[in-house]
Amino acid sequence: MxxxxxxxxxxxxxxxxxxxxxxxxxxxxxxxxxxxxxxxxxxxxxxxxxxxxxxxxxxxxxxxxxxxxxxxxxxxxxxxxxxxxxxxxxVGSHINYEFSSQLAERLPQICPPCEIKWHYAKAHTELTKFECLKGLAQLIHPIHPDELILAFIKREERSSTCVTPGIALPHVMFSGVDHISIAVIANEKSMDWASKMGDVHLAIALVMPEKPTREQIIAATNLTRNLLTDQMAERLLLTKSSVDLQALLMYAMSRLLA
CATH class of the missing domain: 3.30.1340.10 (HPr-like)
Incomplete structure (x- = not known):
């Protein structure tokens, strides 16, 4: 159920x-x-x-x-x-859109310490790892995604970015962005991420500028560390509303949880 x-x-x-x-x-x-x-x-x-x-x-x-x-x-x-x-x-009151900056304006108390560009898509079909990485890159860089796709692939060649069962965090530093960009693809069908932790249902791409500020580093570190807590990982995987999902991610980037 x-x-x-x-x-x-x-x-x-x-x-x-x-x-x-x-x-x-x-x-x-x-x-x-x-x-x-x-x-x-x-x-x-x-x-x-x-x-x-x-x-x-x-x-x-x-x-x-x-x-x-x-x-x-x-x-x-x-x-x-x-x-x-x-x-x-x-969180979801009076909001009918998916990921956007308006949630940060309405709930400044859960905002990370720096500006973040948010993107979201829900997959309705089976995706390979490459197709998912391509989709994440197109969300962030819709006009010229090729360089970002290549950066994601090179990162995955070093080691799988599956960080906890069910969740992958492909992350790169990229010259084409000034702010942190977060792109999420949620998929009820499992995606093979070539990881010993198993398949992935939630791919969270984290793209940072090549020379990040202190605030950007803190926000990214908060997210990666909080994803390792069972409570946050479980909530992200089970939460169906995209607005609630964005709120959880914003909160996870704003502070370290217990």
Whole structure:
């Protein structure tokens, strides 16, 4: 069964006290399994338990998700989303596009320390590793992608860029960019990345200028280190909404998680 998510940012930790009981009562009305996940603190609690919000340990600045799996999971998220929006900042509210800079404007609190160009595509067919790398390069450099494709291939020849089961992070320094560019291809069909870790479902291309600034290096380092945490990797793989996916990546580049 598919997992449905509500991704939200805690801007007032005191709101937890007002939300705990109503959320617990509503969660018990659904047949689906509901959890609250504090991505920042690496905490998980079952929403039907009265101490769920307490166990999740929500603090100001935390990025969290409520997840639902079951026959009425989509309905559960639809109902609970309004409750969450009364107390916290729901990431996907009022946004109907895919990756863009507008999310950074609306949620400056989850922004990385430097400007980033965002690109996203969802694959609806089987892709080889080369086809995926070509797609990532075309997202970043649609007019002249050949040099970037070659840079990705040369990097893969040194070693596979699969960093954790299910996720690849092809990364290069490239003269054709002034800012960090992130391009993501999500694919429900597995992609063979020639890695002992197995196949890939999420390819995240990280392209940096040849002479990166200190802030750009920090953002890239935060991302690579956070991808090695089980919680962040799992959330990225399971999150279906492209807007929520961008929020998770922005957050992962803005700070080191626990």
């Amino acid at each position: 598919n997992e449905y998510q509500i991704t939200f940012f805690v801007d007032n930790a005191n709101a937890s006290a007002h939300l705990a009981q109503p959320l617990n009562r509503v969660a018990k009305k659904f047949k689906s399994t509901l959890h609250i996940i504090n991505v920042t603190q690496n905490r998980v609690a079952e929403l039907t338990k009265s101490v769920a919000i307490l166990q999740a340990g929500l603090q100001q600045g935390d990025l969290c998700q409520i997840t639902a799996i079951g026959i009425d999971a989509e309905l559960a998220c639809f109902v609970i989303k309004d409750m969450i929006a009364e107390h916290f900042t729901v």
